[in-house]
Amino acid sequence: MKRLLLLPLLLLLTLVSLAQTTTTLRGTVRDAAGLPLPGVNVFLRGTFDGASTDSVGRFRFETTAAGSHVLQASLLGFITSEQPLTLPAPAAPLHFILKSTPHALGSVIVTAGAFEASDEHRSAALNTRDIQTTAGALADVAAAFNTLPGTTRVGEDGMLFVRGGAASETKVYLDGMLVQNPFNATVAAVPARGRFSPSLFKGTVFSTGGYSALYGQALSGVLLLNSTDLAPETQTGLSATSVFLGASRTKRWERTSLALTTDYTNLGPYTGLLPQNVRWDQAPRGLASSLSLHHRTGQAGMLKVYGTWTGQRLQIGQPSPEPAGMQTVGLRSGNAYLNATFRSPLRRGWSLQSGLAASRDDQRLRPDSVRLRTLEQALVGRVVLTNDSVHARFNVKIGAEGLVQQVNQTVQPHVADPLTYRPEFGEQRASGFVESDFQLTDRLAGRVGGRTEYSALLNRWNAAPRLALAYQTTENSSLSAAYGHFYQTPDNSLLLVAAPRLNFERARHAVLTYQYTHNGRLLQLEGYQKTYSQLVRFDGRNFRNPLGYNNGGAGYARGLDVLWRDRATVKNLEYYVSYGFLDTKRQYRQDPVPAVPTFAARHNVSGVTKYWVPALHTLFGATYSYGSPRRYHDFNQPEAGYNQGRLPAFQDLSLNASYLTRIMGQFAIVHLSVNNALARPNVYGYRYAQQPSAATGQLNRVAITPTAPRMVFLGVFVSINKKNPGSVSERPE
Amino acid sequence: MKKPLLILALVAASCAALAQKPATAPVVATTTAVAAPTDPYTTMMTAAIAELMNTGDPAALKASAAKMERAASAKPQDWLPRYYQAYALLINVFQSKEDGDAKDKTLDQAEAALAQARRLGGADESELLVLRAYIHQARLGISPMLRSMKYSGMVNEAVEQAIKLNPANPRAYLVQANNVYFTPAMFGGGADKAKPIYEQAKARYAAFRPASSLAPGWGENQVNGRLKKYDTAIVK
Numbered sequence: 001m002k003r004l005l006l007l008p009l010l011l012l013l014t015l016v017s018l019a020q021t022t023t024t025l026r027g028t029v030r031d032a033a034g035l036p037l038p039g040v041n042v043f044l045r046g047t048f049d050g051a052s053t054d055s056v057g058r059f060r061f062e063t064t065a066a067g068s069h070v071l072q073a074s075l076l077g078f079i080t081s082e083q084p085l086t087l088p089a090p091a092a093p094l095h096f097i098l099k100s101t102p103h104a105l106g107s108v109i110v111t112a113g114a115f116e117a118s119d120e121h122r123s124a125a126l127n128t129r130d131i132q133t134t135a136g137a138l139a140d141v142a143a144a145f146n147t148l149p150g151t152t153r154v155g156e157d158g159m160l161f162v163r164g165g166a167a168s169e170t171k172v173y174l175d176g177m178l179v180q181n182p183f184n185a186t187v188a189a190v191p192a193r194g195r196f197s198p199s200l201f202k203g204t205v206f207s208t209g210g211y212s213a214l215y216g217q218a219l220s221g222v223l224l225l226n227s228t229d230l231a232p233e234t235q236t237g238l239s240a241t242s243v244f245l246g247a248s249r250t251k252r253w254e255r256t257s258l259a260l261t262t263d264y265t266n267l268g269p270y271t272g273l274l275p276q277n278v279r280w281d282q283a284p285r286g287l288a289s290s291l292s293l294h295h296r297t298g299q300a301g302m303l304k305v306y307g308t309w310t311g312q313r314l315q316i317g318q319p320s321p322e323p324a325g326m327q328t329v330g331l332r333s334g335n336a337y338l339n340a341t342f343r344s345p346l347r348r349g350w351s352l353q354s355g356l357a358a359s360r361d362d363q364r365l366r367p368d369s370v371r372l373r374t375l376e377q378a379l380v381g382r383v384v385l386t387n388d389s390v391h392a393r394f395n396v397k398i399g400a401e402g403l404v405q406q407v408n409q410t411v412q413p414h415v416a417d418p419l420t421y422r423p424e425f426g427e428q429r430a431s432g433f434v435e436s437d438f439q440l441t442d443r444l445a446g447r448v449g450g451r452t453e454y455s456a457l458l459n460r461w462n463a464a465p466r467l468a469l470a471y472q473t474t475e476n477s478s479l480s481a482a483y484g485h486f487y488q489t490p491d492n493s494l495l496l497v498a499a500p501r502l503n504f505e506r507a508r509h510a511v512l513t514y515q516y517t518h519n520g521r522l523l524q525l526e527g528y529q530k531t532y533s534q535l536v537r538f539d540g541r542n543f544r545n546p547l548g549y550n551n552g553g554a555g556y557a558r559g560l561d562v563l564w565r566d567r568a569t570v571k572n573l574e575y576y577v578s579y580g581f582l583d584t585k586r587q588y589r590q591d592p593v594p595a596v597p598t599f600a601a602r603h604n605v606s607g608v609t610k611y612w613v614p615a616l617h618t619l620f621g622a623t624y625s626y627g628s629p630r631r632y633h634d635f636n637q638p639e640a641g642y643n644q645g646r647l648p649a650f651q652d653l654s655l656n657a658s659y660l661t662r663i664m665g666q667f668a669i670v671h672l673s674v675n676n677a678l679a680r681p682n683v684y685g686y687r688y689a690q691q692p693s694a695a696t697g698q699l700n701r702v703a704i705t706p707t708a709p710r711m712v713f714l715g716v717f718v719s720i721n722k723k724n725p726g727s728v729s730e731r732p733e
Numbered sequence: 734m735k736k737p738l739l740i741l742a743l744v745a746a747s748c749a750a751l752a753q754k755p756a757t758a759p760v761v762a763t764t765t766a767v768a769a770p771t772d773p774y775t776t777m778m779t780a781a782i783a784e785l786m787n788t789g790d791p792a793a794l795k796a797s798a799a800k801m802e803r804a805a806s807a808k809p810q811d812w813l814p815r816y817y818q819a820y821a822l823l824i825n826v827f828q829s830k831e832d833g834d835a836k837d838k839t840l841d842q843a844e845a846a847l848a849q850a851r852r853l854g855g856a857d858e859s860e861l862l863v864l865r866a867y868i869h870q871a872r873l874g875i876s877p878m879l880r881s882m883k884y885s886g887m888v889n890e891a892v893e894q895a896i897k898l899n900p901a902n903p904r905a906y907l908v909q910a911n912n913v914y915f916t917p918a919m920f921g922g923g924a925d926k927a928k929p930i931y932e933q934a935k936a937r938y939a940a941f942r943p944a945s946s947l948a949p950g951w952g953e954n955q956v957n958g959r960l961k962k963y964d965t966a967i968v969k
Contacts, residue, residue, distance in 0.1 A: 039795070043803040048777045052799045072806065076842055127879060232886045519832040568832075572878065612878050617917075660920075667920060 023087050026060040027094030029053050029073050032442065037075060037098060045070040045082070063087065077101055100442045109445075112468055112482035112513040112526070113210035113221075115148050115563075116203065131198040134608055135621035136654030136675050138713060141194045141204065142183070145223065146625075147606040149526070149561030149578040150208035153627050153650060154599045156684035156704055158191025159183060162208050163530060164557030164584030164600045165220030168491050169507075172223045173215060175304065175341045177357040180378045180405070182223075184286075185333035185363045187316060189684065189704050195310065195335070200292070202228040208561070209528050210482025210511040213433045213449030213466045214384065214399065219488045219507040219532065229302055230294050231257035239263075241671075241715030242270050255296040262289040265312070276708045279317030281328065286312030300351075301344035310335045315366075316707075321689035321700040330366035335359070349389030353399075355382050371412035376492065378405040394438035397449075401431040407492050423496040428456040429489070435466075443472040455489055455504070462487040462504050476518040482511045490536045498538070498549035505551070506534040520568030530557040532586060540590025555586025555594065575609035595643035598685065601627035601650070621656045621673075635688045636698045647683050652676050668718040675711040682706060774808055778947050785821050786951055794825035798842075805849075812857075813947050815850035819843040819864055820951070826871045833875045843868055859899035860949045866891035866908045881916075888912045903937035906930055907952045914959070924963070931959050 029040040036057025043050020049063035066087045071094065074080040078098040085094075115126065130144065137143035142160050146153050152161045159167035172182035174196065183192040198204075205224040215222045230252065237248040248261040267283040290308040297303055313332045320327035341355035357380045365372040384399035405427040412420045435449030446469040453462050466484035473479055487504040489495070494502065513526040535553025542548055565576035582602055587594040605626040612619050627650035634645035656673035676682070682705065689700040781804060785797040798821035804814035822843035826836045847864055850856055866888045873884035889912060895905040910930035916922020938953040 041799040041802050043799075043806065046807050048781065048800060048803050048807060050799070050803045052796060074802070076845065129879060129882075232883075232890075519834060662920075 021066065021088050022062050022064055024060065024062050024091065025071065025094060026058070027096065028057045029059065029075075029096040029098060030057055031078070032097060032099050037078075040073050040075040040078075040096070040098065042071065042073045042096070045072045073098060109470060109478070111470065111478060111515045111524070112480040112511045113509070113528075114205055114207045115145070116205045126204075128198065128201060128203065130610075131204065133610055133619060133621055133656070133658060135623040135656040135673060136625070136652065137623070138193075138673060138675070138711075139198055141196065141198050141201075141223070141225070143193075144198070145204075145206045147576075147578060147608050147623060148206065148208075149563050149580040149604070149606075150221075150528075150559075151580070152582065152599060152601045152604055152630075153625055153652075154630075154684070155191065155650065155652075155682055155706060156189045157599075158186070158193060160206075160221065160223065161599050162221040163528060163559065163580075164555075164582055164586070164597065165507075165530075166597070166599060169218060169220035169488065170223060171215070171218035171221075172225065174225045174306075174339055174357075175227055175355060176214070176224075176353060176382055176384065177339055177341065177355045177380050178215075178217060178401075178403070179337070179357070180359045180376060180380075181335060181337075181361040184310065184312065185331060185335070185361070187314070187329045187331050187365065187367075189318060190284075190314075190316065190707055195308065195337070196225060200227050200306075201225050208526075209509045209530065210466070210468060210484055211486075212447065212468075213435045213451040213464070213484075214397065216401075216431055216433075216451050216453060216464065216486070217488050219486050219505060220530070227292075227304060227306065228294075229304075230255075230296060231259055236720040237261075237717065238720065239715060239717045242713055243267050257294050259292045260290070262287070271708075274708060274710075274712060277705050278319070278707045279326065281315035281317055282313065282330070284312065284314040286310060288312075297342075297344060299345070301342070303340075303342045305338075305340045307338040308336075319687075319702040321687050321702045328366075328368055331363065333361070333363040335361045346385075348387075350385055350387045353382075353384045353386070356380070369415045371410070371415055373410040374492075375408045376405070377407075378403060393440070394436045397433075397435045399433050401429075401433075403427065403429040403431075405429075407496065409496055425457060425492075425495050425499045427489070427495070430454050445470050453487060453504075457495065457499050458489065458502055458504065459500070460503050462506075477514070477516040480513045480515070482509065482513075484509055494536050494538070494549065497544060498546035501546055501549050502536060503534055503551045505532070505536060505553075507532050520566065522563065522565040524561075524563040526561045528557075528559060528561070532556065532588075535586065535588035537588055538590060540592075543590070553586065553588035553591075555584065555588060557582060557584035557586075557600075559583055572612040572614065573609065574611075575607065577608075578604075578606045580604040591642065593642050595641075596631045598631055598633075598643065601630050603628040617660045619658045619660075621658075623652075623654045625652045625654075626650065630685075632685050634686075636701075645686075647685065650682050651680050652682065653678050653680075663716070663718055666718050666720050668716060671713070671715045671717065673713045675713075676706065677710060679709040681709070774804075775947065777807075778804055778813065782817060782947060785817060789824075789828050791825050791829035791831075794821050794828060797821040798825065798846075802846075810853060812850040812853040812855060815846045815853065816856070816860065816864065816949065819846040819850065819868070820949075822846065823864065823868055823871055827874070836875050837872070840868055840871055857899075857944070857948070859895045859902045859905065862891045862895035862898065863902065863904045863908055866895065866905075866912075870908065870912060885912065885916065901937060901941065903934050903941050903956075904949065904952045906934035906937055907956055910934055910956075910959070928960075928963055931956055931963075935960060 029037045029042065031037050038053055038055045038057060040053040041050060042053060042059040044063055044065055047063065047065055049061060049065060051059045051061035053059045068084065068086055070082050070084050072080060072082045073096040075098060078100050081096050081098055083094060131137065131141055132139050134144045134147060142158065145151065145160060150163050154161050157167055160170040161167055162170050172179045182195055184195055186192040203226045206221065208221045211222050231250045234252045235250050239246040244263050244265040246261065246263040248259065250257065250259040264287050266285040268285065271280045271283045288308065288310040293305045295303045311334045315328065315330040317326045317328050337359045339355065339357040343351065343353045345351045359378050361376045363374045381402045382399065384397055386395065386397045388395045390396050408424040410420055410422055431451060431453040433449060433451040435447060437447050439445045449466045451464045464485040464487055468480065468482035470478055470480035486507045486509065490502050490505055508531045509528065511526060511528045513524065516523040532555040534551040535555065537550055537553045539545060539548030559580060559582040562579045563576060567574040582600055584600050585594045585596055607624045610619060610621045629646040629649050631643045632645040632647055633643045634640060654673065654675045655677050656671065659670040661668050661670060683703045685704040686701040687704060692698055693700050781797065781800050788794060788797065798818045801814045801818035801821060805818065808814065822839050826839050829836065847861060851861055869884045869887045869891060873880045888908065892905050892909045895902060910927045913922045913930060914924060914927035934956045938956060943950045
């Protein structure tokens, strides 16, 4: 039997050797810059004969093919190169040079000025879960981004203060649509929370400068929120926490998903139990509901409708420097927001993104005997056309935006006096923009664009050029720069008094960034220079007089931001450290001279860590924040100069823990967090009395502090009927 | 019986040798009951698949992927080389000691190859979905802490679709069982819950007949290996 086996084998071998001559093909493959390319598949087209290049770009293989053939070298990201040859070929080495695919548009990314939180882009500084699990942020988007460099923590406000800019200089865009009132209404010295839950978003971009021409109306930065597409599965969620109760229902069909949520917030029991620094006549309470309907149209089309309604009220008694010792502020507010967007591919490489958003925000404030109602209604429309295949090396985006806005205010200086003022304004603003991402060489890419806006209220035009360049210095590092002009319509409160006299406020940004990212570690260094002009000024002693208003203000901000993130060194531990140095001065609003604004701290440090303990199924988090002394104006020491007082430095240590478990067979998260765990008595400023005290001859003052020494949050979140509970802690083979 | 088999093999091999001279020998079509390799492409693919299935070495798996890419150039209308290219890259990710970014890049390539396979006519949609699910599982494995929420669901979705299209596909049950196996018990997974699915996979493998000699047939050993572990665990 064995012999029988051998015989055909022998025969086979003879046949093979008779029929074929073996040729050895060898050579090298390099890229356009002359560097050897490893992993290139070099082979005779139409056969299996070939080899991959080694680490120095060499290949070598044998073939028995004869006649005319094509030798092909291919590697993902490069244009396939080919050489015809006749076999058996001479033994001379063959050389290939591969050019990178020209449409590797986006292979070099402009990082200047932007932090991204995304699960899709792996280079992103944060992922969406980071926002939800950052200790101290309590799942608030703005609070989480406040731990990044370039921001100053302004504890009494809660919004984003970017690089020496005021809160109103950072705008929020939801799916490309400008949101007029992105924060819940609040009263002075009670920090605001964002209106939108971070779980709505698959990606968030926070730009601290030099942002794209697609966005405008922000002198300092933009926060771009991109909502998730179809909800992954049908489920019901219930939450019970120390401050709110919530329920949600998500239903998923083949191409459609619908999610409904409702939350009832009441801080009454909580503020009764834990010590507070203020007196709550009526602890914050409110009801919020939302609806989100997503429908996939065709292969890549998506229609999203998101609506949310919030009603809330509170009344607070705060320490006052006046003899009464307390001042009372009440708030009642209602907000409705509806956002509908549609995106779809069109013909010839064009795609469409469009949207319409309507908002209505009604706030009734009662500071002591004053009655103040502000009603803002706005309608925003936007359309952007993008063509990614117009050319291999650049794309084109063109778009337009329209806004109709009506703001009405009713001011009653004293509740007993029927005298009321009714300032109001109506704005119509149109914007047009064009932008192109381009890739000049393998290593050099950029973005160039321009934006123009017309405001009917101001009766003014503006034109803002923007440019950004990125250069890939090594495989893991890049250098990028951004420059641009940015315009913003003055705040509502200024427009209500003096709209026709005013012009756009303006800033110029120049940003230079170095980024190194490798294997779970990221280092980002960013230097910036921001120059303000046309800032609105008015007479502080007579702020109701429109004639005192002009655009004569100016200022600057410059500094260095550093971010170091490490997800790799210690298993299950991730941390980042951010440091921002800020040098800024401005003269605007009622400032008599250029000064450091009260919302700017020269040094800002944050350390954020998260540690997952698999055995306990618990994620632990800690955030430490430091802000160097902020300025305030000391009315008792006018001789020292304007805004020369220094607050104590800001420090905060916040801790949290999320325990993943099952409650009655359903997936659940138990979350505990403590903000300002050490109960450090931070001071955010002082309130001064109107008249000097008879005893001392000085103006009495009281410190503005957080509403409570610390904030404790305990919550249980249950997902019912979740088909695919996550958290696989081991890899499959 | 052995003799005719050998002769057949001999004929096939000679044909293969002849056929390497471009467009000379016509391919002999055989209609024997035994699914013997007949044309050089099938011969080479059979060898390449065997090579791929018998290695766990990351470098060899990359080489296998490259070979499959070459095979795709030899027969551009066939979805199988692209399928195996994706498979080789995918298994490479499970075997390699590279960092997460490099693994993600490899999986990007696997997804690209899978997309190419999908565009070609005649592809077995159920098998493609299984591979897609498997790729999601590999993505998850790179960073379970961050990704399990997202990818565990995607694995299940793809597997369920694969089963819907072909309930007899044993690989769908294998990937599903792995997904359950590596999900901690407190999240509704665990070894105990995975066992019946592995057993179902085993039963499906027993009944499974590949559509052709080159069609996907992998996974049976993995199922047997897992089930064997259950036995030893009980002994302990």
